[in-house]
Amino acid sequence: MSENTEQLKEIPQQELKEKVVNAIKQVYDPEIPVDVYELGLIYEISVYPVNNVFILMTLTSPNCPSAEFIPSEVKDKIQQIQGINHVELELTFDPPYSQDMMSEAAKLELGFL
Numbered sequence: 001m002s003e004n005t006e007q008l009k010e011i012p013q014q015e016l017k018e019k020v021v022n023a024i025k026q027v028y029d030p031e032i033p034v035d036v037y038e039l040g041l042i043y044e045i046s047v048y049p050v051n052n053v054f055i056l057m058t059l060t061s062p063n064c065p066s067a068e069f070i071p072s073e074v075k076d077k078i079q080q081i082q083g084i085n086h087v088e089l090e091l092t093f094d095p096p097y098s099q100d101m102m103s104e105a106a107k108l109e110l111g112f113l
Contacts, residue, residue, distance in 0.1 A: 011083050013047045020045055020053055023077040029066055034109050036070060040101025043092065051085040053078055058097050 011019075024042060025035045036042065036057070044056035055074060059067050075089045099112065107113045 009083065010049060011051055016047050016051060016053070016081075016083075017045055019081050020047070020055075020078055023081055024055075024074055026077050027070065027073045029060065029064075029070065031066070032060075032110070034102075034106040036074065038103045038106040038109075040103065040106070041070075041097065042074075051083050053084065053087045055087070055089045056092060057089065058092055060097050062093050 021037060024037045024045075027036045028034070029036060029039065029041075032039065039060070041059060042055065042057050044054070046054040048054065055078070057071065057074065059070060064070070071089055071091050075087050078084060078087045099107075102110070102112070104113065
């Protein structure tokens with residue numbers, strides 16, 4: 001166990017989840033001027049004891065040209081949060097992404113409303 005892990009103080013679950021959401025909102029699909037959270041690409045955010053985070057996410061399509069770097073950028077942004085212990089990210093295409101998953105703010109930004 002590393003020295004950093006031994007010194008971790010557990011961050012309240014809701015506070016940590018808010019920090020994770022804010023970190024994810026810093027990641028944008030380069031082809032769409034909306035962050036990946038508002039696009040609806042994040043299916044699940046789970047926070048576990050001692051500041052471990054699990055993210056289940058998708059991409060706009062399996063052939064997304066940004067598929068190689070969007071998930072790693074999401075993971076990197078979360079790992080930069082002070083006190084984070086471990087981040088696990090799983091990419092899935094089930095259920096398939098649809099525009100219905102976008103937030104109202106994203107739909108407005110993209111002219112769908």
